Amino acid sequence: MRRALAALALALLSAAAWGQGARIPADAVDAFHQALKNKNTAAALSLLDRELVVYEFGVVDPTAEAYAFQHLPLDIDAAAVSTWTIQSRRVGGEGDIRWVLTTYRVTGKQPDGTPVDLTTLETMILRRTAGLFRIVHMHWSTNDASFQAQSQKARTQGAAAPKK
Amino acid sequence: MGSRSFQALRKATTCLAVTIAFASAIAYAGHEPMAPDPTLRRYTGKVTALGPPDAKGKVYAFSAAPVGPRNFPLKPDDLRGWRMTVLSGKRFGTEFRIGGNTESEIRVNAQTGPVEGLAVNDVFVIESIDANGASMFTTPAPVPASGG
Numbered sequence: 001m002r003r004a005l006a007a008l009a010l011a012l013l014s015a016a017a018w019g020q021g022a023r024i025p026a027d028a029v030d031a032f033h034q035a036l037k038n039k040n041t042a043a044a045l046s047l048l049d050r051e052l053v054v055y056e057f058g059v060v061d062p063t064a065e066a067y068a069f070q071h072l073p074l075d076i077d078a079a080a081v082s083t084w085t086i087q088s089r090r091v092g093g094e095g096d097i098r099w100v101l102t103t104y105r106v107t108g109k110q111p112d113g114t115p116v117d118l119t120t121l122e123t124m125i126l127r128r129t130a131g132l133f134r135i136v137h138m139h140w141s142t143n144d145a146s147f148q149a150q151s152q153k154a155r156t157q158g159a160a161a162p163k164k
Numbered sequence: 165m166g167s168r169s170f171q172a173l174r175k176a177t178t179c180l181a182v183t184i185a186f187a188s189a190i191a192y193a194g195h196e197p198m199a200p201d202p203t204l205r206r207y208t209g210k211v212t213a214l215g216p217p218d219a220k221g222k223v224y225a226f227s228a229a230p231v232g233p234r235n236f237p238l239k240p241d242d243l244r245g246w247r248m249t250v251l252s253g254k255r256f257g258t259e260f261r262i263g264g265n266t267e268s269e270i271r272v273n274a275q276t277g278p279v280e281g282l283a284v285n286d287v288f289v290i291e292s293i294d295a296n297g298a299s300m301f302t303t304p305a306p307v308p309a310s311g312g
Contacts, residue, residue, distance in 0.1 A: 038297055039204070039291070039293055039297055040297060041247075041249040041259075041289065041291065042249050042257050042258065042259040045249065045251075045256065045257035046257050050256070064256070065251060065252040065256070065287065068251040068252070068256075068287075068289075069208065069231075069232065069251050069252075069287055069289070070232075073206060073234065073289065073291075077204070
């Protein structure tokens with residue numbers, strides 16, 4: 001009985017930690033970007049489906065854990081010093097699977113002070129579980145070839161995610 | 165040394181310094197190669213053992229080993245007050261506040277709850293971010309002795 005109660009408490013704790021999501025797909029996408037901007041790692045993770053796969057500037061994160069460990073910190077760093085303004089958005093899908101396609105004008109500064117002003121393309125696929133949408137796939141790319149190459153190089157310099 | 169060769173040496177030194185600074189920044193850059201917050205420090209690691217339960221049977225401490233490029237040798241209470249987020253396992257996405265640490269053990273603040281459900285090999289990140297979401301430092305993080 002005691003063990004069952006402890007298991008229930010843990011399940012509730014885990015659900016609370018991962019319970020955010022959003023009722024509207026586009027809200028989940030915007031909340032994810034806001035969490036990055038606020039350097040809120042837990043909030044960002046709460047908007048990700050546990051079966052997340054990320055394609056980012058030519059690099060793959062095959063699991064939510066790999067993304068969380070390798071590239072989420074970098075995305076938080078980037079979001080904190082850049083401004084993403086929505087240029088266009090299309091939403092679609094039905095039932096528990098939806099997609100949100102967004103183009104952003106991204107402005108900021110490179111480490112040497114050079115201004116950045118480019119378009120980033122974003123594909124988000126969201127899945128609804130327990131009434132809340134979470135991101136199950138993200139794909140980012142940019143219209144700036146040299147910037148894309150730089151980003152890809154930076155992303156492949158990180159260490160591999162630890163294996164269990 | 166003639167003035168022309170002195171100028172050439174000066175130009176070469178400046179060029180080298182700029183190149184090193186730019187390369188360092190790029191190596192740390194993320195999905196956008198933009199200047200990150202230089203005051204934000206991170207420690208990534210994995211759980212190697214869970215600490216003993218307290219009198220009420222709750223566990224608040226665990227042993228840890230550094231993993232990945234974002235860490236540094238721990239000194240006592242280096243991480244005190246920092247924010248920890250679990251990045252894998254049953255407690256994925258759960259946030260704790262660090263109460264203190266030794267060179268190898270990390271203790272969470274009792275107010276953020278016990279680490280029930282945390283398991284050996286679970287991965288976490290600990291960031292120098294206070295309860296208001298602001299960096300706890302005003303100066304840039306020191307360059308780690310090792311890592312990539």
